[in-house]
Amino acid sequence: MAEIVEPTTSPVAAVTGPAYLLLFPIPVVCFIGALLTDLTYASNAVIQWLAFSEWLIAAGLVFGAFAVIASLVELIAAEPLRSNIVGWGHIFLFWAAMIVELFNALVHSIDGWTAVVPTGLILSIIGSILAVLAVATLFFVPVAWVPAREVRNDRS
Amino acid sequence: MIVRKLLACAAVLALAGCGSSQKIDPTSQFGPNPNLPEPSRALLVRMHIPKVVGWKDGETPTVPNGFHIAAFATGLANPRQIYPLPNGDIIVVETQKSGSEPLDRPKRPIMDWMESRAHGGSGTGASNRLLLFRDSNGDGKPDGKSVLVDHLNAPYGVVYSNGFLYVADTDAILRFPFTPGQTAITAPPVKVTDLPAGPIDHHWTKDLTISPDGTKLYVGIGSNSNAMERGETAERGRAQIWEVDPKTGAHRTYASGLRNPNGLAFYPGSNTLWAVINERDELGPNLVPDYLTSVKPGAFYGWPYSYWGQHVDPRVRPQRPDLVKTAIMPDYSLSSHVAPLGMNFYTGNSFPAQFRGGAFIGEHGSWNRPELNGYRVVFIRFQDGRPVGNPMDFVWGFIGKDGNAHGRPVGVTVDRTGALLVADDVGNTVWRVTFPSAAYKMTGAQPIG
Numbered sequence: 296m297a298e299i300v301e302p303t304t305s306p307v308a309a310v311t312g313p314a315y316l317l318l319f320p321i322p323v324v325c326f327i328g329a330l331l332t333d334l335t336y337a338s339n340a341v342i343q344w345l346a347f348s349e350w351l352i353a354a355g356l357v358f359g360a361f362a363v364i365a366s367l368v369e370l371i372a373a374e375p376l377r378s379n380i381v382g383w384g385h386i387f388l389f390w391a392a393m394i395v396e397l398f399n400a401l402v403h404s405i406d407g408w409t410a411v412v413p414t415g416l417i418l419s420i421i422g423s424i425l426a427v428l429a430v431a432t433l434f435f436v437p438v439a440w441v442p443a444r445e446v447r448n449d450r451s
Numbered sequence: 452m453i454v455r456k457l458l459a460c461a462a463v464l465a466l467a468g469c470g471s472s473q474k475i476d477p478t479s480q481f482g483p484n485p486n487l488p489e490p491s492r493a494l495l496v497r498m499h500i501p502k503v504v505g506w507k508d509g510e511t512p513t514v515p516n517g518f519h520i521a522a523f524a525t526g527l528a529n530p531r532q533i534y535p536l537p538n539g540d541i542i543v544v545e546t547q548k549s550g551s552e553p554l555d556r557p558k559r560p561i562m563d564w565m566e567s568r569a570h571g572g573s574g575t576g577a578s579n580r581l582l583l584f585r586d587s588n589g590d591g592k593p594d595g596k597s598v599l600v601d602h603l604n605a606p607y608g609v610v611y612s613n614g615f616l617y618v619a620d621t622d623a624i625l626r627f628p629f630t631p632g633q634t635a636i637t638a639p640p641v642k643v644t645d646l647p648a649g650p651i652d653h654h655w656t657k658d659l660t661i662s663p664d665g666t667k668l669y670v671g672i673g674s675n676s677n678a679m680e681r682g683e684t685a686e687r688g689r690a691q692i693w694e695v696d697p698k699t700g701a702h703r704t705y706a707s708g709l710r711n712p713n714g715l716a717f718y719p720g721s722n723t724l725w726a727v728i729n730e731r732d733e734l735g736p737n738l739v740p741d742y743l744t745s746v747k748p749g750a751f752y753g754w755p756y757s758y759w760g761q762h763v764d765p766r767v768r769p770q771r772p773d774l775v776k777t778a779i780m781p782d783y784s785l786s787s788h789v790a791p792l793g794m795n796f797y798t799g800n801s802f803p804a805q806f807r808g809g810a811f812i813g814e815h816g817s818w819n820r821p822e823l824n825g826y827r828v829v830f831i832r833f834q835d836g837r838p839v840g841n842p843m844d845f846v847w848g849f850i851g852k853d854g855n856a857h858g859r860p861v862g863v864t865v866d867r868t869g870a871l872l873v874a875d876d877v878g879n880t881v882w883r884v885t886f887p888s889a890a891y892k893m894t895g896a897q898p899i900g
Binding site for chain 2 (some may be wrong): 346350353400405407408410446
């Protein structure tokens with residue numbers, strides 16, 4: 296696919312673009328999942344839900360870390376992303392969600408109720424909102440940033 | 452920008468969750484009325500685990516002026532408890548929990564790693580057995596050593612009574628027919644009773660003693676968690692001292708709410724049971740104090756719902772105000788995170804008079820605070836059967852000047868010559884403290900405090 300990509304987008308971005316798009320929804324889903332399990336724990340205090348939240352946040356952070364690396368490559372390599380305010384907004388929101396959830400993982404390591412109520416739950420809400428906003432920005436990024444669409448663009 | 456505001460908000464919230472750093476004088480936590488700061492928890496749990504370096508030839512812990520310390524036995528594998536038999540033979544319990552706890556939370560591997568680092572790695576070969584040492588002339592140099600019982604399951608408490616040796620494995624109390632003087636036990640044991648163990652078995656050391664009249668065993672059973680974060684069912688029968696009938700194996704709860712009770716011993720000449728208790732972690736460097744207490748039959752000491760009487764632990768759900776209302780205060784605070792694992796009363800005659808009837812406590816040492824606490828044997832004087840004054844450092848220097856750990860004290864006991872024996876499960880040594888200086892004895896000098 297790389298040979299038909301526009302010269303403005305480097306071959307590296309052709310790889311990280313799809314990689315990023317593949318990875319970045321995983322933490323989004325994990326963080327929203329952790330918000331749901333937090334809400335459950337806050338309502339029934341059954342300790343298993345705290346463990347669910349912890350694993351979801353941990354998994355979100357691991358896959359999110361790979362997504363952050365991919366987004367860094369993207370930023371360096373993909374000129375359309377760099378030159379677009381929405382692209383910056385997307386990256387900023389996603390990274391912010393990751394930082395909030397990193398704190399959240401530490402708060403969730405408390406042994407019991409105060410791992411969630413109130414601080415962990417508030418951080419889960421903030422992290423989930425940031426993650427969802429990051430998804431929303433994707434509807435506004437230039438088509439050129441998404442290599443698959445870019446190719447189609449070239450042919451038309 | 453809104454995001455920046457949200458981030459700032461998150462940071463503030465995160466910090467609000469950790470509170471102050473609990474700066475108090477640790478000596479204000481000795482005795483019956485410890486200074487208790489507000490719970491506080493840093494975002495990252497405060498840890499300080501010294502690197503384990505062991506003892507080089509000639510290196511020893513330090514003891515007060517006039518006392519002398521030397522190795523009684525070296526090259527052991529995790530010696531944790533010492534038990535003197537009526538004939539003067541010494542049993543050393545080499546013990547090690549096998550298997551790791553289930554991976555229930557992401558923080559578990561970190562806690563496991565920390566635990567193994569604190570013990571200097573994976574240990575040294577054969578363990579989980581009772582060794583018998585015979586020191587015929589009482590010079591502190593054993594002239595006989597044998598394996599008394601092998602292939603036990605993480606044994607801890609040992610007690611001899613009336614022709615039987617009782618051994619508390621982590622999952623059962625075993626009874627061996629035994630006559631002091633024997634150097635090996637070949638007869639198979641009878642199981643007196645099962646003890647709560649299971650796949651988690653977080654606090655696995657089951658300490659054991661027997662009533663002065665020899666009719667009831669007492670066994671300490673630690674909790675399966677720090678503050679019930681594994682749920683209520685994991686704590687069934689735990690955080691208690693059980694009273695067990697040695698004949699039938701029937702048991703009842705003697706006292707409860709004791710997070711990790713060890714060092715069970717009856718005060719000499721009385722029917723009062725005493726124990727040292729490891730209290731909970733992750734509420735700050737100066738919470739919760741570990742303690743020495745007489746154990747009142749039927750009493751509830753708070754865990755997990757409250758600490759030091761009725762101070763409610765905010766982490767525990769469901770809350771039990773009905774139980775908290777019944778929680779009683781322990782007798783004597785040892786200060787926070789010292790990890791007392793061994794306790795015995797001084798019943799010998801060779802130490803100065805003020806030691807008689809006092810308590811020696813082996814403090815395994817802290818991990819959950821930036822400045823180390825414990826890593827020493829302390830002595831607490833008793834008057835009329837009650838602890839008085841501040842603890843006095845009796846054996847220290849387990850942490851070197853460079854901050855590395857040479858060893859960690861656990862079980863303490865008194866041999867037939869009146870010397871103090873200290874098990875060091877990281878230095879893999881049993882130490883013997885004597886009082887050779889007659890001149891010192893005659894001046895009646897006060898021990899250093």
